[in-house]
Amino acid sequence: MTILKVLLRQLLLRPATNCFPAKHAPKSVSAFLARASKDTHAVTPPVPVPPGFRGKIAYEKDKCIGCQLCVKICPARAIEFLPEEKKIRIFVARCCFCSQCNDVCPVGCLSMTDEFLLSSYDKYSEDLIVTG
Amino acid sequence: MGIDSLKRALWIYHVNTGSCNGCDIEIVASLTPRYDIERFGIKLVGSPRHADVLLVTGPVTRQMEPRLRRVYAQTPDPKVVIVVGNCGADGDVFHESYNLVGPIDQIIPVDVYVHGCPPRPEAIIDGVVKAWLKLEGATTKETT
Numbered sequence: 437m438t439i440l441k442v443l444l445r446q447l448l449l450r451p452a453t454n455c456f457p458a459k460h461a462p463k464s465v466s467a468f469l470a471r472a473s474k475d476t477h478a479v480t481p482p483v484p485v486p487p488g489f490r491g492k493i494a495y496e497k498d499k500c501i502g503c504q505l506c507v508k509i510c511p512a513r514a515i516e517f518l519p520e521e522k523k524i525r526i527f528v529a530r531c532c533f534c535s536q537c538n539d540v541c542p543v544g545c546l547s548m549t550d551e552f553l554l555s556s557y558d559k560y561s562e563d564l565i566v567t568g
Numbered sequence: 569m570g571i572d573s574l575k576r577a578l579w580i581y582h583v584n585t586g587s588c589n590g591c592d593i594e595i596v597a598s599l600t601p602r603y604d605i606e607r608f609g610i611k612l613v614g615s616p617r618h619a620d621v622l623l624v625t626g627p628v629t630r631q632m633e634p635r636l637r638r639v640y641a642q643t644p645d646p647k648v649v650i651v652v653g654n655c656g657a658d659g660d661v662f663h664e665s666y667n668l669v670g671p672i673d674q675i676i677p678v679d680v681y682v683h684g685c686p687p688r689p690e691a692i693i694d695g696v697v698k699a700w701l702k703l704e705g706a707t708t709k710e711t712t
Contacts, residue, residue, distance in 0.1 A: 483602070511661045
């Protein structure tokens with residue numbers, strides 16, 4: 437009897453699939469992207485990220501005091517110190533999203549955003565190097 | 569047939585070149601009903617000879633380097649190489665290991681990088697969209 441109940445409930449449920457970015461592959465991807473840039477409803481949003489998610493790093497350049505603690509603690513050595521201006525820049529292509537730099541920063545100028553759709557043709561492109 | 573059939577349904581061969589299995593789990597997660605990339609006609613195949621796309625994860629270890637070259641040579645043209653995870657893009661936390669022969673782009677040409685450690689399944693789908701765009705010849709730098 438239990439299985440009948442489960443079967444009946446399954447009939448009424450909607451599919452669990454999150455249709456990001458569209459239900460099926462569009463005929464032309466570039467036309468779909470052009471449509472998506474005009475109308476935000478054309479793209480199904482991705483599954484919401486959990487609280488405390490660690491995405492791409494954000495850097496507030498004005499707050500930074502140039503102490504280099506983040507450069508020392510980064511396990512992937514993704515952070516480069518710029519000696520002329522005593523600021524840093526972060527290579528997202530090397531980052532391991534561990535958030536240790538955020539914890540060690542004495543002035544809290546680094547934070548993790550929710551942005552995770554990070555794909556590129558060039559790993560050193562401008563939007564993948566965080567300069568603040 | 570030809571390039572059109574390649575654009576419609578990409579068949580993927582997954583190569584693990586010494587990854588920690590985080591990215592591999594995310595690739596399998598994107599095949600589960602929650603994300604379901606098979607609705608785009610994308611499926612994992614068991615041989616590089618059947619594949620249109622090489623999905624490469626991991627920094628390349630010394631043992632895997634000749635194997636990766638062979639798998640790339642076995643994939644029929646036209647083919648796309650998608651690197652999943654920051655290990656393959658830049659070495660990530662393994663970058664100074666004695667046993668690595670550098671990131672994947674020093675071994676085989678790479679078309680699309682998916683960044684993350686590991687990337688979420690949607691980020692992998694986003695990388696596939698970029699690969700589709702590249703196959704359509706529209707390699708503009710617009711974000712998806």
